Amino acid sequence: MEIQNSNILVLATGGSIAQTSPDAPTLTGKSLLDAIPELQNKTAIAVEQISQVSSPDITSDNWLSLAHRINMADADEKVHGIVVTHGTDTLEETAFFLHLTVKTAKPVVVVGAMRRPYSLGADGAANLRDGIVVAGWPEARGRGVLVVLNSEIHSARDVAKTTFNLDAFKSRDFGILGQMVGGRPCFYRRIERRHTLDTAFSSDLPRLPRVAIVYSHVGVTPDVLEAVASSGYEGVVWAGTGSGSLPLAITPAASALVKNGLAFLRSSRVNSGHVKRNDEVDDDALGFITGGSLNPQKARILLMLSLTQTRDPVKIQELFDTH
Numbered sequence: 001m002e003i004q005n006s007n008i009l010v011l012a013t014g015g016s017i018a019q020t021s022p023d024a025p026t027l028t029g030k031s032l033l034d035a036i037p038e039l040q041n042k043t044a045i046a047v048e049q050i051s052q053v054s055s056p057d058i059t060s061d062n063w064l065s066l067a068h069r070i071n072m073a074d075a076d077e078k079v080h081g082i083v084v085t086h087g088t089d090t091l092e093e094t095a096f097f098l099h100l101t102v103k104t105a106k107p108v109v110v111v112g113a114m115r116r117p118y119s120l121g122a123d124g125a126a127n128l129r130d131g132i133v134v135a136g137w138p139e140a141r142g143r144g145v146l147v148v149l150n151s152e153i154h155s156a157r158d159v160a161k162t163t164f165n166l167d168a169f170k171s172r173d174f175g176i177l178g179q180m181v182g183g184r185p186c187f188y189r190r191i192e193r194r195h196t197l198d199t200a201f202s203s204d205l206p207r208l209p210r211v212a213i214v215y216s217h218v219g220v221t222p223d224v225l226e227a228v229a230s231s232g233y234e235g236v237v238w239a240g241t242g243s244g245s246l247p248l249a250i251t252p253a254a255s256a257l258v259k260n261g262l263a264f265l266r267s268s269r270v271n272s273g274h275v276k277r278n279d280e281v282d283d284d285a286l287g288f289i290t291g292g293s294l295n296p297q298k299a300r301i302l303l304m305l306s307l308t309q310t311r312d313p314v315k316i317q318e319l320f321d322t323h
Contacts, residue, residue, distance in 0.1 A: 015087025055087025081135030
């Protein structure tokens with residue numbers, strides 16, 4: 001394994017990688033590093049415990065605090081890269097939020113574990129080791145937030161958890177950015193969409209707008225959307241069938257949301273593919289937004305951030321087309 005001479009900041013948040021029992025994460029970030037003694041004399045690592053929760057309990061306040069801390073680290077010349085340890089259930093969401101809001105070219109790497117430390121063949125230590133190596137690698141700079149698991153390097157924009165197995169994280173539409181080969185990162189491509197320093201967004205916010213995801217199914221009725229509208233949400237991501245399809249019974253309720261000032265975005269419950277504008281739905285006439293290749297949970301994040309900039313669906317669509 002080859003390690004660059006670098007200073008790495010590890011920000012621990014809990015999750016399965018830190019879970020020593022079925023109940024809750026208990027291992028600190030320092031304890032996780034103690035399981036990788038080969039790193040101790042080869043690179044300087046500072047550890048901070050940002051939170052200690054299972055990833056389903058991560059909140060938007062956690063996101064804002066984490067992004068703020070990473071942005072502070074950008075101003076610290078002693079820090080060459082940042083690693084975030086995180087539970088895998090919502091790892092892709094946290095990573096994408098950071099991808100859109102942290103203002104740094106320094107490598108930011110999010111890692112987790114599919115097998116808890118007490119499980120046979122636990123993968124947390126190997127993933128953390130790989131993440132630290134990537135965070136200290138000069139060629140990792142400027143590539144946006146990265147997700148490193150199972151010896152693969154993914155873009156935070158493209159990756160999703162697809163199963164419960166060891167190879168759970170996949171970038172199905174576009175493929176991995178690189179992989180660990182002989183203990184060192186080997187990169188194959190860059191992403192073209194705007195990220196980190198080049199985004200329109202900031203984490204300097206008191207709160208994030210409330211956006212709901214509504215999942216389509218056979219027999220879905222418009223009262224679901226009506227309930228969301230009456231609960232103070234500012235936008236809706238429709239996880240539609242196929243290419244974000246809308247049943248005939250839903251279209252009037254969705255149109256009413258837009259007329260009442262809510263953002264309505266068509267996404268798909270299918271786990272890959274691109275939701276196209278004006279495909280069986282007149283998005284332009286109805287004032288809808290389409291999520292492109294983003295899954296519903298990532299479309300929600302981009303919509304939340306977009307709503308901090310504008311309420312104009314045309315301008316929001318431009319943000320989705322470029323980020």
